[in-house]
Amino acid sequence: MSLRRRQRLGKYRIECRLSDSDFATVYRAHDTIEGIDVALKLPHAALVDRATLAAFRKEARTAARLDHPNILTIKTAEEIDGHFVIVTPLGVEDLGTRMQRRMSATTALDLAEQLLQGLAEAHEQKVIHLDVKPQNAILFPRGRLRLADFGIARVALRTLVGSGSGTVGYIAPEQALGQPSMRSDVFSAGLVIWQLMTKQLPKWPFDWPHPGVARARREFGDDLAAVCRRATEVREHRRFADAGRMLVAFERARTRSGL
Known part of the structure; x- marks a missing residue:
């Protein structure tokens, strides 16, 4: 299911769709609490089950220890309003x-x-x-x-x-x-x-x-x-x-x- 412009997902307001892949759709969104734009990656629902969600959380914790200027950090990876969402800083x-x-x-x-x-x-x-x-x-x-x-x-x-x-x-x-x-x-x-x-x-x-x-x-x-x-x-x-x-x-x- 595609998200619409200005649709809310937790504290995030969808601005536009950035890309689609076999695995996920990426959106530009505005964090209404922090006041910044971010990227939201939403894996396609048909590919996400309970085991996959557990694996995502485990791998996100592994990725979190990578602190380097040339590695994109994951701000959060969690379920929001029934969607599993990976949030990262927004690039150009x-x-x-x-x-x-x-x-x-x-x-x-x-x-x-x-x-x-x-x-x-x-x-x-x-x-x-x-x-x-x-x-x-x-x-x-x-x-x-x-x-x-x-x-x-x-x-x-x-x-x-x-x-x-x-x-x-x-x-x-x-x-x-x-x-x-x-x-x-x-x-x-x-x-x-x-x-x-x-x-x-x-x-x-x-x-x-x-x-x-x-x-x-x-x-x-x-x-x-x-x-x-x-x-x-x-x-x-x-x-x-x-x-x-x-x-x-x-x-x-x-x-x-x-x-």
Whole structure:
């Protein structure tokens, strides 16, 4: 059921619908108590049962310990007026929308580096994201990127797999087989960064060279292209072990590129 503009949901007043996915609808809403606008994510009712709600609460508590400028915090995750609602700060747009417009090489690398910084912090805390993609990277004023849906992604993907839905474009091969690890997040991040640099998304079987390799080398240099190549190796043992190690390699390659 869609919510209408100006409909009330607890203390929140619906302003407009922002997006729809297989799993949830996201609304812009006004918090009438705090006086601020927020994002409300409402999982589709048909996909939410008692076990899923319990899993959401557990994962939300896990995500709450991730305190980093490049990770989107969950303000609350609870039932409101018969709807399960995940409340987060409201961004300007997601990375997928931003990538539809021109951006400089420096901007692309700034966004890529912030994505890796948020993911590296999560991996340091032993938290795997499992759904790194442009739509889960939310942009805020002054160029701040925050990676969203930590914890929530784990439940969402499990629920969608059970329903036969879900997008697999950024999922590592071993994750699709039910054996994810931090290296799976590295793979997904590598695809996002490659898309940032080249405007092209590699597809299965992910053979090298990826589409757009000439552009990547010309505009960003061989070293940054090599970082993405290693991150997106089909055989997971050939990838970076976690996002922290990938971040170190990325920063070194960026320094050598002069960008």
